[in-house]
Amino acid sequence: MSALSELDYQQPAPITAREGFQALLADIRERARNEEFDRQKYISQDVIERFKQLGVYRALVPTRFGGDQCSPIEFCQMIEEISAADGSAGWVASFGMSPVYLAALPLDTLKQLYADSPDAVFAGGIFPPQPAAFVEGGLEVSGRWKFSSGCKGATLIGVGISPKNGETLGLPRLAVMPREKVSIEETWDVVGLIGTGSHDVVIDRVVVPEEWTFVRGGPANLDEPMFRYPSLSFATQVLSVVGLGVARAALDVLSDMASGRFSVTGAPALADRPLAQMQMAKAEAELRAARAWFYESMANAWASVLAGDPVSMEQTNLLRLSSTHATRVSAEVARSAQMLSGMTGVYRSNPLSRFVNDTLVITQHAFMGDMTYQNAGAIFFGNKPLPGYL
Numbered sequence: 063m064s065a066l067s068e069l070d071y072q073q074p075a076p077i078t079a080r081e082g083f084q085a086l087l088a089d090i091r092e093r094a095r096n097e098e099f100d101r102q103k104y105i106s107q108d109v110i111e112r113f114k115q116l117g118v119y120r121a122l123v124p125t126r127f128g129g130d131q132c133s134p135i136e137f138c139q140m141i142e143e144i145s146a147a148d149g150s151a152g153w154v155a156s157f158g159m160s161p162v163y164l165a166a167l168p169l170d171t172l173k174q175l176y177a178d179s180p181d182a183v184f185a186g187g188i189f190p191p192q193p194a195a196f197v198e199g200g201l202e203v204s205g206r207w208k209f210s211s212g213c214k215g216a217t218l219i220g221v222g223i224s225p226k227n228g229e230t231l232g233l234p235r236l237a238v239m240p241r242e243k244v245s246i247e248e249t250w251d252v253v254g255l256i257g258t259g260s261h262d263v264v265i266d267r268v269v270v271p272e273e274w275t276f277v278r279g280g281p282a283n284l285d286e287p288m289f290r291y292p293s294l295s296f297a298t299q300v301l302s303v304v305g306l307g308v309a310r311a312a313l314d315v316l317s318d319m320a321s322g323r324f325s326v327t328g329a330p331a332l333a334d335r336p337l338a339q340m341q342m343a344k345a346e347a348e349l350r351a352a353r354a355w356f357y358e359s360m361a362n363a364w365a366s367v368l369a370g371d372p373v374s375m376e377q378t379n380l381l382r383l384s385s386t387h388a389t390r391v392s393a394e395v396a397r398s399a400q401m402l403s404g405m406t407g408v409y410r411s412n413p414l415s416r417f418v419n420d421t422l423v424i425t426q427h428a429f430m431g432d433m434t435y436q437n438a439g440a441i442f443f444g445n446k447p448l449p450g451y452l
Contacts, residue, residue, distance in 0.1 A: 077121060077132065077140040086112050087147040094148035095413060099257025103250050105154045110183060110215035113155055118144075120180035122161045124286045127176035129161070134291055135360050138303045145307025146314075149420035150257030152307055154212040156300040160184035163220070163236070163297075165282035165289045171273045172283065175218075184238075185216035187263045188278065191234040194223035200271040201225060203237050208249070211260040219244045219263055223275065236278050237270040244268075254419030290367045294452070295381035298429040299360065302385040305392030305424045306353050312399040312417040313345060319403065338402055345398045352384075352391035359384040378452050379441045386434040393421040 078084065090109060099105055113119060121137050123129020132140075137159065145152025164172065164184065175182060187207025194201040207221050219241055225232035245264040250256070282289035320333040320342075332338050359380040363373045400407040400414040407414040424430065437447035 076143065077117060077130075077136055078143045080116060082112075083116050086116065087143065090144070090147040090151050094151070094257070094416070099148065099150050100416070103248065103256055103261075104214040104259030105151055105212070105257055107215055109151065110154075113158075114181040114183065118155050118158045119160075119183055121158055122288055123176065123180040124161075124284060124288075127172070128180040129176075131286060131288070133364060134288065134296055134299070135357060135364060138299055138357075138360065141300055142303045142307040142310070145304040146311040147307075148257065149304055149308040149417070149424075150255050152304045153255055153258045153301070154215070156304060157184060157186075157212050159296060159300045160186075162282075162288065162291075162293050163278065164238070164276075165284045166276035166278070166280040167238070167283065168273050168276075169283045183212070183215055183217045184220060185210050185213040185218075185263075186220040186222075186236065187213075188220075188222040188236065191222035191224045193226045193231060194237065194270075195226045196272075197269060199269045201237060201269070201275060203239075203265050203268050203270050206247075206262050206264050208262050209260045210246075210263045211258045213241075213244075213246055213261055213263055214259045216241050221263060221265060222278070225275075233277050235275045237275045239265075239268055239270050239274065252423065254416075254421075254423035287364075287367050290373075291363065292373055292378045292381060292452070294450075295363075295378055295385070298382060298385045299356070301424065301427060301429060302389040302392075303356070305389045305421050306349070306356065308417050308420050308424075309349050309392035309395040309399075312396040312414060312421075313342070313349065315413055315417070316342070316399040316402055319406070332402065332404075341398060341402055345395045348391050349395045352388045356384045356388045375441065375452060379438055379447075382434055382451065383438040386430045389421075389424050389427075389430045393418075393425050396421040 078087065093099065117130055118140070120129040121132045121140065123131070125131045141152050141156045144155045164175065167175070187210040189207070192203070192205030194203045201223060203221065203223055205221070210219070213219060217240070218238055220236040220238045222234055223237045224234050243265070247262045247264055249262045250260045279293060320331065320338070363377045363381055366373050366377065396417045400418050403412070403414055406412055409415065433448070437451040440447050
């Protein structure tokens, strides 16, 4: 049985069980193998359209706006399965979590945003926040923002600004605008997650109405349970679960290739070598353990939300720590699979090379840094973490 379906607690059928989703995953897997996404450095628009049709972008949208109002666990399971087909596709799909960010917009703005469809595709460039002066009609936004994953297929773009009154800068906000008001400069030249299209977005004197801006991480103006779940932790989880999916794919690919692979020296097939068997078992155990803790932490926090209780600092700490742990373990597992494959796994045509690079890039994200361990340790000792951790 695939690790993607094994949980110690009961969950509803995954989103990916819906008709057409498995066909899409097979298509993504084949196109990733042919390097389509890496070659063009973004996920093809027809894949984005199929994500919309199948509910990726409406998964977390409240039912009152026509969405599916899924739980955070259901959403992460979906991203995990997409990521097992291709890490870049999973990473781009993960920004279907944008309703959690956008919930800080005024309610009337949210009604406008979802008036035509719950399938808004959002991408953002948050750092560095650029000064934006108040002018007639709103805030005048100009600047350049990096790491705007999925911007090529987005319908809405959000960028970080610091509202400016004279010489005074207010709390950083996100300014949301239609994609057509933004220029994209294709600067994404990296070794992993190449297909995410995390290019620079450039904006020149676009006036954004103030009601289309919000304080990132500010209180939600929606009261559904999802908006009482720790938003920063969830923003981390939807990315770290990409690593879990890619690592799962790495072990599955290794297993498929091992039984038929013979050594040029006449040694037994890889699957028949005791050392390889032991290393495979260790990798499976490490991945499944990290995954189990990841979802267990989510389940505990979600149970508090559904009970009407606040998610505690201790619960939130475990959400953050289990996410970073999952990311690091995923990278180690993918590398172990490549090591076991021998020279076969170093060829660019071998998916194991892509899996290793994708998982390593995830570990570089700021959410997954070593500061997680410092902050988590401080809480375990009864001290306060650094600002912004929780």
